Amino acid sequence: MKNLLKKWNRLSLVKQIIVGLIIGIILALTIPEVAKPIVIFGSLFVGALKAIAPVLVLFLVMSAIAQHKNGQKTNMKSVIILYLLGTFLAGLIAVIVSFIFPVGLTLTKGAEGVTPPEGVVEVLKTLLLNVVDNPVKAIFNANYIGILAWAVLLGLALKNAADSTKTMISNVSDAISKMVTWVIKLAPLGIMGLVFESITTSGLGALLSYGKLLAILIGCMLFVALVVNPIIVFVVIKQNPFPLVFKCLRESAITAFFTRSSASNIPVNMKLCENLGLNKDSYSVSIPLGATINMAGAAVTISVLTLAAVHTLGIQVDLPTAIILSVLSAVCACGASGVAGGSLLLIPLACSLFGISADVAMQVVGVGFIIGVLQDSFETALNSSTDVLFTAAAEYKEWRKEGKKIDFTKIG
Numbered sequence: 001m002k003n004l005l006k007k008w009n010r011l012s013l014v015k016q017i018i019v020g021l022i023i024g025i026i027l028a029l030t031i032p033e034v035a036k037p038i039v040i041f042g043s044l045f046v047g048a049l050k051a052i053a054p055v056l057v058l059f060l061v062m063s064a065i066a067q068h069k070n071g072q073k074t075n076m077k078s079v080i081i082l083y084l085l086g087t088f089l090a091g092l093i094a095v096i097v098s099f100i101f102p103v104g105l106t107l108t109k110g111a112e113g114v115t116p117p118e119g120v121v122e123v124l125k126t127l128l129l130n131v132v133d134n135p136v137k138a139i140f141n142a143n144y145i146g147i148l149a150w151a152v153l154l155g156l157a158l159k160n161a162a163d164s165t166k167t168m169i170s171n172v173s174d175a176i177s178k179m180v181t182w183v184i185k186l187a188p189l190g191i192m193g194l195v196f197e198s199i200t201t202s203g204l205g206a207l208l209s210y211g212k213l214l215a216i217l218i219g220c221m222l223f224v225a226l227v228v229n230p231i232i233v234f235v236v237i238k239q240n241p242f243p244l245v246f247k248c249l250r251e252s253a254i255t256a257f258f259t260r261s262s263a264s265n266i267p268v269n270m271k272l273c274e275n276l277g278l279n280k281d282s283y284s285v286s287i288p289l290g291a292t293i294n295m296a297g298a299a300v301t302i303s304v305l306t307l308a309a310v311h312t313l314g315i316q317v318d319l320p321t322a323i324i325l326s327v328l329s330a331v332c333a334c335g336a337s338g339v340a341g342g343s344l345l346l347i348p349l350a351c352s353l354f355g356i357s358a359d360v361a362m363q364v365v366g367v368g369f370i371i372g373v374l375q376d377s378f379e380t381a382l383n384s385s386t387d388v389l390f391t392a393a394a395e396y397k398e399w400r401k402e403g404k405k406i407d408f409t410k411i412g
Contacts, residue, residue, distance in 0.1 A: 013187060014250050020188035021254075024195035032200045039197045042258075045190020048183045049264040054139045056176050056267055058151050060284035063173040065155025066166050075279070078236075078394035079286045083294040084330070086232060086386060090224045090296035091329035094303035095322050097220050102311040103212050105367055142263050144288050152285075180267040187255060187268075194258040198373060210371050213308060217375055220300045221382045225249065229296075229386060233393045239406055244392055248272070248385040256384035257377045262291040265384040272388050283391050290387030295333035297379030298343035301368070302329040306350040309364045315354050325353060343379065344368040 008016070027035040130138075130145040138146030158165065226245070233241035251272050256265040266288055273283035303325060310317055332346040347368065348361035368375065396406050 013184070014254070016188040017191050017254055020190075020192035021195055024192040025199065027192075028196045028199035032196075035196065036200075038193050040193065041186075041189040042191075042193025042195075042197055045183070045186055045193065046259050046261065046264055048186070049259065049267055050142060050261065052176065052180055052183060053263055053266045054142050054144070054147055056180060056270065057144060057147050057284075057288040058139065059169065059173040059176055060270070060280070061148060061151035061288070062155040062158070063166075063169045064281045064284045065152060066158040066161065066169060075282050075391075075394040075398060076285060078397060079282070079391055080289075080293075082232065082236070082390035082394060083290060086224075086229065086296050086390060087294060087299050087333050088326060088330040089228050089232075090220070090382075091299035091303050091333070092323075092326040093224060093228060094220045094300040094329070095307065095326050097216060097223075098304055098307035098311075099317075099322070101212075101216055103216055103308050104312040105213070105308050105364065144263065144266075144292050148285070148288055148292075177270070180271060184268060184271055191255070191258050198258070210367070213304070213367075214371055214374055217300065217304050217371075218378050220304060221297055221378045224296050224300065225253075225382055225385070229389060233389060236393045237396045237400060237406065239396075239400075241393075244396075245389060247276075248389045248392075249381075251275075252388050253381035253385035257381040260376050260380050262380055262384050262387075265380070266291055269384060269388050273391060276388075276392055278392060278395050282395060283388075286391045286394075287387050290391070291384070294387050294390065295343070295383055296386055297382035298333035298346075299326075299329045300382075301343045301375060301379055302332055302346055302350050305344075305347050305364055305368055306354075309347075309351055309356055309360065310354050313356065313360070315356075317354065321353070325350060328353060344372070 011019075024038075027038065130143050131149045133141075133143050133146035135146070135150045137143070138150065158169065230241040230245050233244065252265065252269055255268050256262065259265060269287045269290075270283065273287065274280070306325065306329070307317070328350055332349055333343060344365050347365050348358055351361035351364065352358075399406055
């Protein structure tokens with residue numbers, strides 16, 4: 001038993017997760033009733049990540065800002081530009097692909113009892129109200145816009161505090177980071193429970209009738225992850241981007257795929273940034289911010305499903321309107337975290353651009369819920385892994401300017 005544990009501990013976390021993934025699939029396909037109790041592992045893993053992430057963000061950001069010295073460089077401007085550019089290009093790619101491969105929908109009733117926002121103004125209003133949320137309530141509800149706002153303000157207020165106070169905050173931040181590493185060690189068990197639950201409860205049969213729609217959605221997201229994002233990173237760092245791209249996909253996208261929560265994946269992304277040797281002052285702010293505004297996957301979902309409704313109803317769309325949809329999907333995607341239901345509930349807002357009634361738009365949302373088991377998984381994987389990718393790219397750009405070598409041979 002001891003030898004088995006030693007061999008297990010020698011495996012990298014990614015290999016451990018793949019083992020958990022395979023075991024989960026085998027159990028779900030062979031003895032689903034007998035193995036049903038392992039679902040609790042997935043629930044505990046996601047619950048632990050969701051519980052620790054808000055507190056981690058609060059103390060990391062607060063500590064980073066409180067101890068930031070004048071003249072120290074951060075890369076936030078570059079990171080935000082990359083986030084917005086990536087989200088817009090993802091929406092644009094989805095629009096282009098939807099025109100090349102138009103797909104119709106068999107509209108169905110669904111999404112009863114949910115209320116989508118009425119316009120972009122309402123989305124932005126929700127985001128602004130989240131900024132001034134009660135701090136305790138923000139942590140309780142995992143409202144990262146509110147948590148970031150309070151962390152930044154507290155950090156600025158504590159810049160002139162005694163060194164002992166700053167040390168205490170830093171120690172608490174380090175302690176919470178240590179707890180995160182303990183939780184992440186449970187990822188193989190968590191992924192095993194999550195994949196088992198996904199296969200046994202949702203199945204794949206219900207998704208087959210939406211194969212073409214799913215192929216376009218997933219194809220667009222894969223194209224963004226494997227073509228668009230690497231091109232952006234190459235332009236920024238002037239080096240082969242694929243070692244970094246694959247590292248982010250392996251160590252961030254896999255956990256995000258199964259947890260289906262950008263918030264839950266914040267601790268995983270923080271740990272990955274640390275392993276990449278990035279500046280804590282930058283990534284402690286950019287990662288939680290990315291979980292809010294870096295939404296390439298959401299932009300793809302909004303664009304593809306909206307244009308599927310357009311094609312179903314036979315509405316003619318000209319190029320300027322399509323470009324407007326790309327911009328609107330990017331704006332909506334950035335506000336998705338401020339709306340209950342995420343990207344799917346922002347589809348009626350995009351549909352209104354083409355004069356599609358709210359009743360039909362909500363039927364499209366119903367289709368989105370049906371395919372959500374895969375759509376949401378791929379969307380979250382793309383969103384979350386890109387947070388680390390663009391944070392690293394912005395910092396490596398500065399390294400290149402300073403003449404520091406970016407050694408991707410160490411990235412494995």
